[in-house]
Amino acid sequence: MAPVLEIQNLRKEFDAFTAVDTLNFQVEEGSFFSILGPSGCGKTTLLRMIAGFQEPTSGTLCIRGRDMSEVPPNRRPVNLVFQNLALFPMMNVQENIAFGLKRQGVGKDEIRKRVDAMLERVDLTGYGKKNISQLSGGQKQRVAIARSLVLEPSLLLLDEPLGALDLKLREQMKIELKKLQAEVGTTFMYITHDQSEALVMSDRVAVMNRGRFEQIDSPRNLYANPATRFVAGFVGETNILPVSVVSRSPLKVVTSFGLELQATQVNDSSSDELDLFIRPEAIILQHDGGGDDFNRFSLTVRNILFDGSNTKILATIGASDYELTVALPQNEQFAHIGKGDVIDAGVHLSSCRCYPREAA
Amino acid sequence: MKTHFRLGLFIFLTPVLLWLLLLIVVPHLELLMMSLQGKDDMGKAVWTFANYRHFFVEKIYWYTFVRTALYAITVTVLTFCVTFPVAFYITKVVSPKFSGFLTILLLMPFWVSELVRVYGWMILLRESGVINHLLVSSGLMDSPVEMLYNDISMLMGLVYTSMLFMVVPLISALEGMDDSLIEAAHDLGASPLTIFFRIIIPYAAPGITSGSIVVFMLALGNYLTPKLMGGKNSLWFTEQIYNEFIASFNWNQGAAFGFLLLALSSVIIWFGLKLSRQELGRALS
Ligand SMILES: Nc1ncnc2c1ncn2[C@@H]1O[C@H](COP(=O)(O)OP(=O)(O)OP(=O)(O)O)[C@@H](O)[C@H]1O
Ligand SMILES: [Mg+2]
Numbered sequence: 001m002a003p004v005l006e007i008q009n010l011r012k013e014f015d016a017f018t019a020v021d022t023l024n025f026q027v028e029e030g031s032f033f034s035i036l037g038p039s040g041c042g043k044t045t046l047l048r049m050i051a052g053f054q055e056p057t058s059g060t061l062c063i064r065g066r067d068m069s070e071v072p073p074n075r076r077p078v079n080l081v082f083q084n085l086a087l088f089p090m091m092n093v094q095e096n097i098a099f100g101l102k103r104q105g106v107g108k109d110e111i112r113k114r115v116d117a118m119l120e121r122v123d124l125t126g127y128g129k130k131n132i133s134q135l136s137g138g139q140k141q142r143v144a145i146a147r148s149l150v151l152e153p154s155l156l157l158l159d160e161p162l163g164a165l166d167l168k169l170r171e172q173m174k175i176e177l178k179k180l181q182a183e184v185g186t187t188f189m190y191i192t193h194d195q196s197e198a199l200v201m202s203d204r205v206a207v208m209n210r211g212r213f214e215q216i217d218s219p220r221n222l223y224a225n226p227a228t229r230f231v232a233g234f235v236g237e238t239n240i241l242p243v244s245v246v247s248r249s250p251l252k253v254v255t256s257f258g259l260e261l262q263a264t265q266v267n268d269s270s271s272d273e274l275d276l277f278i279r280p281e282a283i284i285l286q287h288d289g290g291g292d293d294f295n296r297f298s299l300t301v302r303n304i305l306f307d308g309s310n311t312k313i314l315a316t317i318g319a320s321d322y323e324l325t326v327a328l329p330q331n332e333q334f335a336h337i338g339k340g341d342v343i344d345a346g347v348h349l350s351s352c353r354c355y356p357r358e359a360a
Numbered sequence: 361m362k363t364h365f366r367l368g369l370f371i372f373l374t375p376v377l378l379w380l381l382l383l384i385v386v387p388h389l390e391l392l393m394m395s396l397q398g399k400d401d402m403g404k405a406v407w408t409f410a411n412y413r414h415f416f417v418e419k420i421y422w423y424t425f426v427r428t429a430l431y432a433i434t435v436t437v438l439t440f441c442v443t444f445p446v447a448f449y450i451t452k453v454v455s456p457k458f459s460g461f462l463t464i465l466l467l468m469p470f471w472v473s474e475l476v477r478v479y480g481w482m483i484l485l486r487e488s489g490v491i492n493h494l495l496v497s498s499g500l501m502d503s504p505v506e507m508l509y510n511d512i513s514m515l516m517g518l519v520y521t522s523m524l525f526m527v528v529p530l531i532s533a534l535e536g537m538d539d540s541l542i543e544a545a546h547d548l549g550a551s552p553l554t555i556f557f558r559i560i561i562p563y564a565a566p567g568i569t570s571g572s573i574v575v576f577m578l579a580l581g582n583y584l585t586p587k588l589m590g591g592k593n594s595l596w597f598t599e600q601i602y603n604e605f606i607a608s609f610n611w612n613q614g615a616a617f618g619f620l621l622l623a624l625s626s627v628i629i630w631f632g633l634k635l636s637r638q639e640l641g642r643a644l645s
Pocket of ligand 1: 014017019037039040042043044045046137177193
């Protein structure tokens, strides 16, 4: 199937500053595509170029195979849900949603039908006559999405739409958005700096840093096989240990406090100074089995961070002061662990991922 | 608690009520009584509607009355047309760094009195004025023409003197408007024209209404500008009132005219509010 959005060598420069740096990617029809990146990495700039509010410095941007460079925002088959929603305060819910349809010259009865259907879809049946100021944060959110979705765009762009909501509502809207996307089948392009939003909702996630994409992958792959040091550090929780290479193939590294570990090299690099990344759940406590490819060490418990099913311990490794975060299995097996306990632990070499150290 | 609140309200409200009563209600009652009085053949004061009847019978009064109303409406519309682009430019186009400076620049002429400003225009426009001098000495015209003392110069003067009262509410209304509303409308398929009429104007409507009311009332009640810049034939209704009070010394007739003007402005403003579906309270708040 042809991609909905196809971007080639897209660049945006503000004076000497490059906000979006030579991007190449495609978004598949009907998918939920997220762009995840820290604040200021150029996400909004990219989205505004797709919507037509900003002109690329160079590069091409095709939607459904059509070049968009000469098309003004009101003629593009994409719609944008603004970060601050930008609902029209002088219109009620119905008029807000009908605004785009009226511009397309859709008939009155047809408009009423489609608006009502849309209201039902976003669970706001009966709210049509309400004023915008009478709605709660989550309801406004849904009106903003309905207003764009009712136009049946080729691509719906969402710029951190959950940013203004409180945590609880955000969790709820995350699930609702994913459901909604699956129901309507519209291609969503979702921007966020919250990795959990991106991982939960998306089919594919692009991790963006300093105007570039570091990796485009499925959430699972992104988490399990981060391609770069940045992705490994940005997506999901992780422990980082500075190490030096002892031997290559098979790779052996040693920490500054003398612990030798077998590890996996991710990026090719001739550098002997590496950073070792270990996920909290990759560290296995009191493991009896395991072969030669299993690293063993002892941990001294410093602190227990109880958080229901998400409980972790902070422990120092070996004789060092380096603190590791270790996720506890969900059974009660380790409920007896207390501060100061020394436990045997281990980690498989495939979970010890080494990346070249970043020049500070 | 409750009596406390009452007492506070009373204390704060008293000066306002006194002001309203002494300076507005009492004089108007006096004027109303005056307008309903006249002298009979014997020179004795009697109650009569003669002053009002007089207005409806004499054509010249009617003519001035309608003319004044129409011109005041024209001034209001023109003032809006002139100031809206300015307010829009200051609040939305220019960078916020300069908008404060530009606003001050805009308000600067209003630090001098209306009289001085009107004389300024007269110096520019009159037959021996600056513009005529430039045109003649540059050879564009053979002989100077009189640009003052006609309806157009009067309209221009009125628009100029009322601009401030329109531009300030417009700026404050537009300042409150989030730019993303415009972008959102554009994104949903609206053309610039639609954005103007469907988003910007409705959003600024309270500001437009309050500005229009003030400008309309000021134009209607203006005496100085029509007198100095208008021609012999451009009579303003306030001049009629002045004539009755001062020239003819007919206070009863003048009071009646004053009341008619009050009724006129009330009716037109009421009609305007109905037409634009605005509420007075909301527009002025
Ligand atoms: N109009 C502009 N002129 C100059 N620089 C700009 C302009 N717009 C954005 N930038 C810069 O481009 C960079 C990227 O901005 P952008 O708004 O795309 O970030 P973002 O990824 O959306 O961040 P956030 O998550 O905080 O919204 C920022 O460093 C910003 O300062
Ligand atoms: Mg942003």
